[in-house]
Amino acid sequence: MIKITVIGVGSLGGFVTAKLIEAGYPVQLMVSANSRLLELSQLHVIGKEPFQVPYQNIISNSQHISGDIIFITIKSVSNPLLFASLSHLKNKKLILLQNGIGEEELLAEAIDDSNKVLGAISHIKVTMHADNKIEVQNDQLDFIYADLNGTESDPSLETVIREVFPQVEHRPDIYQVRFPKLMVNAACNAPSVIYNLSMYELTQAPIAKEMIHLLAKEVRQVAKVYGVYLEKKNMDDILDMLACEDYRSAYFSMKLDYDGKRPMEIEAVYTNLLHMAKIRNIATPELVRVTHILQTQFLHE
Known part of the structure:
Protein backbone atom coordinates (compact mmCIF):
# COMPACT_ATOMS: atom_id res chain seq x y z
CA MET A 1 0.00 0.00 0.00
CA ILE A 2 1.12 3.57 -0.68
CA LYS A 3 2.81 5.15 2.35
CA ILE A 4 2.09 8.77 3.17
CA THR A 5 3.90 11.42 5.21
CA VAL A 6 2.17 14.62 6.30
CA ILE A 7 4.54 17.46 7.21
CA GLY A 8 2.85 19.97 9.47
CA VAL A 9 0.00 18.43 11.44
CA GLY A 10 -1.89 21.58 12.34
CA SER A 11 -5.49 22.25 11.34
CA LEU A 12 -5.32 21.34 7.64
CA GLY A 13 -2.55 18.78 8.00
CA GLY A 14 -4.32 17.21 10.94
CA PHE A 15 -7.53 16.86 8.95
CA VAL A 16 -5.68 15.29 6.01
CA THR A 17 -3.88 12.91 8.35
CA ALA A 18 -7.02 11.88 10.21
CA LYS A 19 -9.00 11.20 7.03
CA LEU A 20 -6.21 9.11 5.50
CA ILE A 21 -5.73 7.06 8.67
CA GLU A 22 -9.50 6.54 8.82
CA ALA A 23 -9.34 5.28 5.23
CA GLY A 24 -6.72 2.70 6.20
CA TYR A 25 -3.54 4.27 4.80
CA PRO A 26 -0.25 4.05 6.71
CA VAL A 27 0.40 7.69 7.57
CA GLN A 28 3.52 9.15 9.12
CA LEU A 29 3.19 12.48 10.93
CA MET A 30 6.09 14.94 10.90
CA VAL A 31 5.84 17.69 13.50
CA SER A 32 8.14 20.16 15.24
CA ALA A 33 10.30 18.89 18.09
CA ASN A 34 8.12 20.68 20.67
CA SER A 35 4.73 19.61 19.28
CA ARG A 36 2.15 18.38 21.80
CA LEU A 37 1.24 15.67 19.30
CA LEU A 38 4.42 13.85 20.29
CA GLU A 39 2.82 13.30 23.70
CA LEU A 40 -0.65 12.34 22.44
CA SER A 41 -1.92 9.31 20.55
CA GLN A 42 -5.14 10.37 18.80
CA LEU A 43 -6.43 13.02 16.42
CA HIS A 44 -9.90 14.41 17.12
CA VAL A 45 -11.91 15.95 14.29
CA ILE A 46 -15.05 17.87 15.27
CA GLY A 47 -17.75 19.58 13.23
CA LYS A 48 -20.57 18.08 11.18
CA GLU A 49 -19.16 14.54 11.21
CA PRO A 50 -16.88 14.17 14.25
CA PHE A 51 -14.48 11.24 14.51
CA GLN A 52 -11.15 10.34 16.05
CA VAL A 53 -8.28 8.12 14.97
CA PRO A 54 -5.14 6.78 16.70
CA TYR A 55 -1.67 7.38 15.33
CA GLN A 56 1.72 5.86 16.11
CA ASN A 57 4.23 6.81 13.42
CA ILE A 58 5.27 10.35 14.36
CA ILE A 59 8.66 11.97 13.75
CA SER A 60 10.33 15.37 14.08
CA ASN A 61 13.39 14.71 11.90
CA SER A 62 13.06 14.86 8.11
CA GLN A 63 15.79 12.24 7.72
CA HIS A 64 13.22 9.68 8.90
CA ILE A 65 10.60 10.46 6.24
CA SER A 66 9.29 7.22 4.73
CA GLY A 67 6.22 8.25 2.71
CA ASP A 68 5.89 7.76 -1.03
CA ILE A 69 3.51 10.74 -1.10
CA ILE A 70 4.42 13.72 1.06
CA PHE A 71 1.85 16.39 1.91
CA ILE A 72 3.45 19.66 3.02
CA THR A 73 0.86 21.62 4.97
CA ILE A 74 3.04 23.75 7.25
CA LYS A 75 2.90 27.54 6.98
CA SER A 76 5.06 28.76 4.12
CA VAL A 77 7.24 30.79 6.53
CA SER A 78 8.88 27.48 7.47
CA ASN A 79 9.64 26.51 3.86
CA PRO A 80 13.28 27.68 3.59
CA LEU A 81 14.50 25.46 6.44
CA LEU A 82 12.20 22.59 5.52
CA PHE A 83 13.12 22.57 1.82
CA ALA A 84 16.83 22.45 2.65
CA SER A 85 16.21 19.45 4.91
CA LEU A 86 14.53 17.46 2.11
CA SER A 87 17.50 17.35 -0.26
CA HIS A 88 18.10 13.65 0.47
CA LEU A 89 14.68 12.53 -0.82
CA LYS A 90 14.39 10.63 -4.10
CA ASN A 91 11.45 9.40 -6.19
CA LYS A 92 8.80 11.01 -4.00
CA LYS A 93 5.65 12.95 -4.82
CA LEU A 94 5.64 16.15 -2.79
CA ILE A 95 2.42 18.17 -2.60
CA LEU A 96 2.53 21.76 -1.39
CA LEU A 97 -0.91 22.38 0.12
CA GLN A 98 -0.28 25.97 1.17
CA ASN A 99 -1.19 29.59 0.52
CA GLY A 100 0.80 31.85 -1.78
CA ILE A 101 2.62 31.42 -5.07
CA GLY A 102 6.11 30.59 -6.29
CA GLU A 103 7.03 28.11 -3.56
CA GLU A 104 6.87 25.03 -5.82
CA GLU A 105 9.77 26.39 -7.85
CA LEU A 106 11.82 26.93 -4.69
CA LEU A 107 11.10 23.40 -3.50
CA ALA A 108 12.10 21.92 -6.86
CA GLU A 109 15.42 23.79 -6.72
CA ALA A 110 16.17 22.38 -3.27
CA ILE A 111 15.51 18.67 -3.90
CA ASP A 112 16.63 15.92 -6.24
CA ASP A 113 15.26 15.91 -9.81
CA SER A 114 13.88 12.39 -9.37
CA ASN A 115 11.09 13.81 -7.20
CA LYS A 116 7.78 15.18 -8.50
CA VAL A 117 6.58 18.53 -7.13
CA LEU A 118 2.89 19.38 -7.16
CA GLY A 119 1.02 22.44 -5.95
CA ALA A 120 -2.50 22.29 -4.54
CA ILE A 121 -5.19 24.34 -2.88
CA SER A 122 -8.44 23.62 -1.10
CA HIS A 123 -11.23 25.94 0.02
CA ILE A 124 -11.91 23.93 3.18
CA LYS A 125 -11.95 25.99 6.39
CA VAL A 126 -10.48 24.14 9.38
CA THR A 127 -9.26 25.35 12.76
CA MET A 128 -7.15 23.61 15.40
CA HIS A 129 -8.22 24.65 18.89
CA ALA A 130 -6.08 24.93 22.00
CA ASP A 131 -7.14 21.41 23.05
CA ASN A 132 -5.79 20.07 19.71
CA LYS A 133 -9.26 19.32 18.37
CA ILE A 134 -9.59 20.01 14.64
CA GLU A 135 -12.84 21.74 13.71
CA VAL A 136 -14.18 21.53 10.15
CA GLN A 137 -16.05 24.81 9.57
CA ASN A 138 -17.41 24.38 6.05
CA ASP A 139 -18.16 21.65 3.53
CA GLN A 140 -15.91 22.80 0.67
CA LEU A 141 -13.99 19.55 0.36
CA ASP A 142 -12.28 20.35 -2.93
CA PHE A 143 -8.68 19.76 -4.00
CA ILE A 144 -7.28 21.53 -7.06
CA TYR A 145 -3.78 20.58 -8.12
CA ALA A 146 -1.16 20.72 -10.86
CA ASP A 147 2.28 19.28 -11.48
CA LEU A 148 5.00 21.94 -11.51
CA ASN A 149 6.16 20.51 -14.85
CA GLY A 150 2.65 20.56 -16.33
CA THR A 151 2.20 16.82 -16.80
CA GLU A 152 -1.09 14.93 -17.07
CA SER A 153 -3.34 14.15 -14.11
CA ASP A 154 -2.21 11.38 -11.75
CA PRO A 155 -4.97 8.75 -11.23
CA SER A 156 -3.12 6.87 -8.47
CA LEU A 157 -2.56 10.09 -6.56
CA GLU A 158 -6.17 11.13 -7.03
CA THR A 159 -7.35 7.83 -5.53
CA VAL A 160 -5.54 8.77 -2.31
CA ILE A 161 -6.68 12.38 -2.33
CA ARG A 162 -10.36 11.47 -2.75
CA GLU A 163 -10.28 9.82 0.66
CA VAL A 164 -9.91 13.36 2.04
CA PHE A 165 -11.31 15.65 -0.65
CA PRO A 166 -14.08 14.05 -2.78
CA GLN A 167 -13.93 16.89 -5.33
CA VAL A 168 -10.57 16.59 -7.13
CA GLU A 169 -9.65 18.75 -10.10
CA HIS A 170 -6.43 18.68 -12.12
CA ARG A 171 -5.30 21.82 -13.95
CA PRO A 172 -2.73 22.08 -16.73
CA ASP A 173 -0.24 24.35 -14.97
CA ILE A 174 0.61 25.59 -11.51
CA TYR A 175 -0.52 29.17 -12.14
Whole structure:
Protein backbone atom coordinates (compact mmCIF):
# COMPACT_ATOMS: atom_id res chain seq x y z
CA MET A 1 0.00 0.00 0.00
CA ILE A 2 1.12 3.57 -0.68
CA LYS A 3 2.81 5.15 2.35
CA ILE A 4 2.09 8.77 3.17
CA THR A 5 3.90 11.42 5.21
CA VAL A 6 2.17 14.62 6.30
CA ILE A 7 4.54 17.46 7.21
CA GLY A 8 2.85 19.97 9.47
CA VAL A 9 0.00 18.43 11.44
CA GLY A 10 -1.89 21.58 12.34
CA SER A 11 -5.49 22.25 11.34
CA LEU A 12 -5.32 21.34 7.64
CA GLY A 13 -2.55 18.78 8.00
CA GLY A 14 -4.32 17.21 10.94
CA PHE A 15 -7.53 16.86 8.95
CA VAL A 16 -5.68 15.29 6.01
CA THR A 17 -3.88 12.91 8.35
CA ALA A 18 -7.02 11.88 10.21
CA LYS A 19 -9.00 11.20 7.03
CA LEU A 20 -6.21 9.11 5.50
CA ILE A 21 -5.73 7.06 8.67
CA GLU A 22 -9.50 6.54 8.82
CA ALA A 23 -9.34 5.28 5.23
CA GLY A 24 -6.72 2.70 6.20
CA TYR A 25 -3.54 4.27 4.80
CA PRO A 26 -0.25 4.05 6.71
CA VAL A 27 0.40 7.69 7.57
CA GLN A 28 3.52 9.15 9.12
CA LEU A 29 3.19 12.48 10.93
CA MET A 30 6.09 14.94 10.90
CA VAL A 31 5.84 17.69 13.50
CA SER A 32 8.14 20.16 15.24
CA ALA A 33 10.30 18.89 18.09
CA ASN A 34 8.12 20.68 20.67
CA SER A 35 4.73 19.61 19.28
CA ARG A 36 2.15 18.38 21.80
CA LEU A 37 1.24 15.67 19.30
CA LEU A 38 4.42 13.85 20.29
CA GLU A 39 2.82 13.30 23.70
CA LEU A 40 -0.65 12.34 22.44
CA SER A 41 -1.92 9.31 20.55
CA GLN A 42 -5.14 10.37 18.80
CA LEU A 43 -6.43 13.02 16.42
CA HIS A 44 -9.90 14.41 17.12
CA VAL A 45 -11.91 15.95 14.29
CA ILE A 46 -15.05 17.87 15.27
CA GLY A 47 -17.75 19.58 13.23
CA LYS A 48 -20.57 18.08 11.18
CA GLU A 49 -19.16 14.54 11.21
CA PRO A 50 -16.88 14.17 14.25
CA PHE A 51 -14.48 11.24 14.51
CA GLN A 52 -11.15 10.34 16.05
CA VAL A 53 -8.28 8.12 14.97
CA PRO A 54 -5.14 6.78 16.70
CA TYR A 55 -1.67 7.38 15.33
CA GLN A 56 1.72 5.86 16.11
CA ASN A 57 4.23 6.81 13.42
CA ILE A 58 5.27 10.35 14.36
CA ILE A 59 8.66 11.97 13.75
CA SER A 60 10.33 15.37 14.08
CA ASN A 61 13.39 14.71 11.90
CA SER A 62 13.06 14.86 8.11
CA GLN A 63 15.79 12.24 7.72
CA HIS A 64 13.22 9.68 8.90
CA ILE A 65 10.60 10.46 6.24
CA SER A 66 9.29 7.22 4.73
CA GLY A 67 6.22 8.25 2.71
CA ASP A 68 5.89 7.76 -1.03
CA ILE A 69 3.51 10.74 -1.10
CA ILE A 70 4.42 13.72 1.06
CA PHE A 71 1.85 16.39 1.91
CA ILE A 72 3.45 19.66 3.02
CA THR A 73 0.86 21.62 4.97
CA ILE A 74 3.04 23.75 7.25
CA LYS A 75 2.90 27.54 6.98
CA SER A 76 5.06 28.76 4.12
CA VAL A 77 7.24 30.79 6.53
CA SER A 78 8.88 27.48 7.47
CA ASN A 79 9.64 26.51 3.86
CA PRO A 80 13.28 27.68 3.59
CA LEU A 81 14.50 25.46 6.44
CA LEU A 82 12.20 22.59 5.52
CA PHE A 83 13.12 22.57 1.82
CA ALA A 84 16.83 22.45 2.65
CA SER A 85 16.21 19.45 4.91
CA LEU A 86 14.53 17.46 2.11
CA SER A 87 17.50 17.35 -0.26
CA HIS A 88 18.10 13.65 0.47
CA LEU A 89 14.68 12.53 -0.82
CA LYS A 90 14.39 10.63 -4.10
CA ASN A 91 11.45 9.40 -6.19
CA LYS A 92 8.80 11.01 -4.00
CA LYS A 93 5.65 12.95 -4.82
CA LEU A 94 5.64 16.15 -2.79
CA ILE A 95 2.42 18.17 -2.60
CA LEU A 96 2.53 21.76 -1.39
CA LEU A 97 -0.91 22.38 0.12
CA GLN A 98 -0.28 25.97 1.17
CA ASN A 99 -1.19 29.59 0.52
CA GLY A 100 0.80 31.85 -1.78
CA ILE A 101 2.62 31.42 -5.07
CA GLY A 102 6.11 30.59 -6.29
CA GLU A 103 7.03 28.11 -3.56
CA GLU A 104 6.87 25.03 -5.82
CA GLU A 105 9.77 26.39 -7.85
CA LEU A 106 11.82 26.93 -4.69
CA LEU A 107 11.10 23.40 -3.50
CA ALA A 108 12.10 21.92 -6.86
CA GLU A 109 15.42 23.79 -6.72
CA ALA A 110 16.17 22.38 -3.27
CA ILE A 111 15.51 18.67 -3.90
CA ASP A 112 16.63 15.92 -6.24
CA ASP A 113 15.26 15.91 -9.81
CA SER A 114 13.88 12.39 -9.37
CA ASN A 115 11.09 13.81 -7.20
CA LYS A 116 7.78 15.18 -8.50
CA VAL A 117 6.58 18.53 -7.13
CA LEU A 118 2.89 19.38 -7.16
CA GLY A 119 1.02 22.44 -5.95
CA ALA A 120 -2.50 22.29 -4.54
CA ILE A 121 -5.19 24.34 -2.88
CA SER A 122 -8.44 23.62 -1.10
CA HIS A 123 -11.23 25.94 0.02
CA ILE A 124 -11.91 23.93 3.18
CA LYS A 125 -11.95 25.99 6.39
CA VAL A 126 -10.48 24.14 9.38
CA THR A 127 -9.26 25.35 12.76
CA MET A 128 -7.15 23.61 15.40
CA HIS A 129 -8.22 24.65 18.89
CA ALA A 130 -6.08 24.93 22.00
CA ASP A 131 -7.14 21.41 23.05
CA ASN A 132 -5.79 20.07 19.71
CA LYS A 133 -9.26 19.32 18.37
CA ILE A 134 -9.59 20.01 14.64
CA GLU A 135 -12.84 21.74 13.71
CA VAL A 136 -14.18 21.53 10.15
CA GLN A 137 -16.05 24.81 9.57
CA ASN A 138 -17.41 24.38 6.05
CA ASP A 139 -18.16 21.65 3.53
CA GLN A 140 -15.91 22.80 0.67
CA LEU A 141 -13.99 19.55 0.36
CA ASP A 142 -12.28 20.35 -2.93
CA PHE A 143 -8.68 19.76 -4.00
CA ILE A 144 -7.28 21.53 -7.06
CA TYR A 145 -3.78 20.58 -8.12
CA ALA A 146 -1.16 20.72 -10.86
CA ASP A 147 2.28 19.28 -11.48
CA LEU A 148 5.00 21.94 -11.51
CA ASN A 149 6.16 20.51 -14.85
CA GLY A 150 2.65 20.56 -16.33
CA THR A 151 2.20 16.82 -16.80
CA GLU A 152 -1.09 14.93 -17.07
CA SER A 153 -3.34 14.15 -14.11
CA ASP A 154 -2.21 11.38 -11.75
CA PRO A 155 -4.97 8.75 -11.23
CA SER A 156 -3.12 6.87 -8.47
CA LEU A 157 -2.56 10.09 -6.56
CA GLU A 158 -6.17 11.13 -7.03
CA THR A 159 -7.35 7.83 -5.53
CA VAL A 160 -5.54 8.77 -2.31
CA ILE A 161 -6.68 12.38 -2.33
CA ARG A 162 -10.36 11.47 -2.75
CA GLU A 163 -10.28 9.82 0.66
CA VAL A 164 -9.91 13.36 2.04
CA PHE A 165 -11.31 15.65 -0.65
CA PRO A 166 -14.08 14.05 -2.78
CA GLN A 167 -13.93 16.89 -5.33
CA VAL A 168 -10.57 16.59 -7.13
CA GLU A 169 -9.65 18.75 -10.10
CA HIS A 170 -6.43 18.68 -12.12
CA ARG A 171 -5.30 21.82 -13.95
CA PRO A 172 -2.73 22.08 -16.73
CA ASP A 173 -0.24 24.35 -14.97
CA ILE A 174 0.61 25.59 -11.51
CA TYR A 175 -0.52 29.17 -12.14
CA GLN A 176 -4.04 27.98 -12.97
CA VAL A 177 -4.09 26.51 -9.45
CA ARG A 178 -2.43 29.35 -7.56
CA PHE A 179 -3.77 32.62 -8.98
CA PRO A 180 -7.53 32.18 -8.34
CA LYS A 181 -7.06 31.61 -4.61
CA LEU A 182 -4.16 34.08 -4.45
CA MET A 183 -6.49 36.82 -5.66
CA VAL A 184 -8.60 36.29 -2.54
CA ASN A 185 -5.66 35.80 -0.17
CA ALA A 186 -3.72 38.83 -1.40
CA ALA A 187 -6.82 41.03 -1.54
CA CYS A 188 -8.26 40.12 1.87
CA ASN A 189 -5.41 39.19 4.21
CA ALA A 190 -3.75 42.61 4.33
CA PRO A 191 -6.98 44.56 4.99
CA SER A 192 -7.98 42.07 7.68
CA VAL A 193 -4.71 42.72 9.53
CA ILE A 194 -4.44 46.45 8.86
CA TYR A 195 -8.02 47.24 9.84
CA ASN A 196 -8.42 44.44 12.43
CA LEU A 197 -11.52 42.96 10.81
CA SER A 198 -13.19 39.57 10.56
CA MET A 199 -14.28 38.10 7.22
CA TYR A 200 -17.78 39.49 7.70
CA GLU A 201 -16.54 42.90 8.87
CA LEU A 202 -14.38 43.25 5.75
CA THR A 203 -17.54 43.26 3.65
CA GLN A 204 -19.15 45.99 5.76
CA ALA A 205 -16.30 48.52 5.99
CA PRO A 206 -16.08 50.78 2.88
CA ILE A 207 -12.37 51.55 3.39
CA ALA A 208 -11.55 47.84 3.58
CA LYS A 209 -13.69 46.97 0.55
CA GLU A 210 -11.95 49.68 -1.47
CA MET A 211 -8.55 48.21 -0.60
CA ILE A 212 -9.77 44.70 -1.43
CA HIS A 213 -10.93 45.75 -4.89
CA LEU A 214 -7.69 47.61 -5.64
CA LEU A 215 -5.57 44.63 -4.58
CA ALA A 216 -7.71 42.12 -6.47
CA LYS A 217 -7.46 44.23 -9.63
CA GLU A 218 -3.66 44.23 -9.45
CA VAL A 219 -3.56 40.46 -8.86
CA ARG A 220 -5.75 39.98 -11.94
CA GLN A 221 -3.33 42.12 -13.98
CA VAL A 222 -0.36 40.01 -12.92
CA ALA A 223 -2.26 36.76 -13.48
CA LYS A 224 -3.16 37.83 -17.01
CA VAL A 225 0.46 38.14 -18.13
CA TYR A 226 1.05 34.62 -16.79
CA GLY A 227 -1.83 33.24 -18.84
CA VAL A 228 -4.52 33.16 -16.15
CA TYR A 229 -7.66 35.20 -16.77
CA LEU A 230 -9.64 36.08 -13.64
CA GLU A 231 -12.87 38.04 -13.55
CA LYS A 232 -13.82 40.83 -11.16
CA LYS A 233 -17.02 38.89 -10.56
CA ASN A 234 -15.02 36.16 -8.84
CA MET A 235 -13.96 38.57 -6.11
CA ASP A 236 -17.44 40.06 -5.88
CA ASP A 237 -18.90 36.57 -5.38
CA ILE A 238 -16.46 35.90 -2.51
CA LEU A 239 -17.43 39.14 -0.78
CA ASP A 240 -21.12 38.33 -1.19
CA MET A 241 -20.52 34.91 0.38
CA LEU A 242 -18.64 36.42 3.35
CA ALA A 243 -21.38 38.99 4.03
CA CYS A 244 -23.34 36.70 6.34
CA GLU A 245 -23.43 36.05 10.06
CA ASP A 246 -21.55 32.76 9.74
CA TYR A 247 -18.38 34.72 9.01
CA ARG A 248 -18.75 37.35 11.76
CA SER A 249 -16.24 35.52 13.95
CA ALA A 250 -14.16 33.96 11.14
CA TYR A 251 -10.80 35.41 10.17
CA PHE A 252 -8.33 35.09 7.32
CA SER A 253 -5.19 33.13 8.12
CA MET A 254 -2.81 36.08 8.25
CA LYS A 255 -5.00 37.84 10.84
CA LEU A 256 -5.07 34.66 12.94
CA ASP A 257 -1.29 34.41 12.73
CA TYR A 258 -0.84 38.07 13.66
CA ASP A 259 -3.18 37.79 16.65
CA GLY A 260 -1.43 34.59 17.71
CA LYS A 261 1.96 36.34 17.49
CA ARG A 262 3.09 33.94 14.79
CA PRO A 263 4.98 34.88 11.60
CA MET A 264 2.68 35.93 8.76
CA GLU A 265 3.01 34.45 5.26
CA ILE A 266 3.99 37.78 3.71
CA GLU A 267 6.72 36.26 1.54
CA ALA A 268 4.58 33.61 -0.19
CA VAL A 269 1.45 35.74 -0.57
CA TYR A 270 2.89 39.17 -1.35
CA THR A 271 6.67 39.28 -1.91
CA ASN A 272 6.74 36.42 -4.42
CA LEU A 273 3.81 37.99 -6.28
CA LEU A 274 5.57 41.36 -6.43
CA HIS A 275 8.67 39.65 -7.82
CA MET A 276 6.58 38.04 -10.55
CA ALA A 277 5.02 41.43 -11.37
CA LYS A 278 8.43 43.09 -11.57
CA ILE A 279 9.74 40.45 -13.98
CA ARG A 280 6.89 41.26 -16.39
CA ASN A 281 6.98 45.06 -15.76
CA ILE A 282 3.49 45.18 -14.23
CA ALA A 283 2.85 48.14 -11.94
CA THR A 284 1.29 47.10 -8.61
CA PRO A 285 1.35 50.21 -6.38
CA GLU A 286 -1.32 49.02 -3.93
CA LEU A 287 0.32 45.64 -3.46
CA VAL A 288 3.65 47.38 -2.87
CA ARG A 289 2.04 49.75 -0.35
CA VAL A 290 0.25 47.13 1.75
CA THR A 291 3.28 44.81 1.70
CA HIS A 292 5.38 47.65 3.09
CA ILE A 293 2.78 48.34 5.79
CA LEU A 294 2.71 44.67 6.83
CA GLN A 295 6.50 44.45 6.91
CA THR A 296 7.06 47.68 8.84
CA GLN A 297 4.04 48.07 11.10
CA PHE A 298 2.75 44.58 11.81
CA LEU A 299 5.78 42.37 12.36
CA HIS A 300 6.11 41.17 15.95
CA GLU A 301 9.27 42.07 17.78
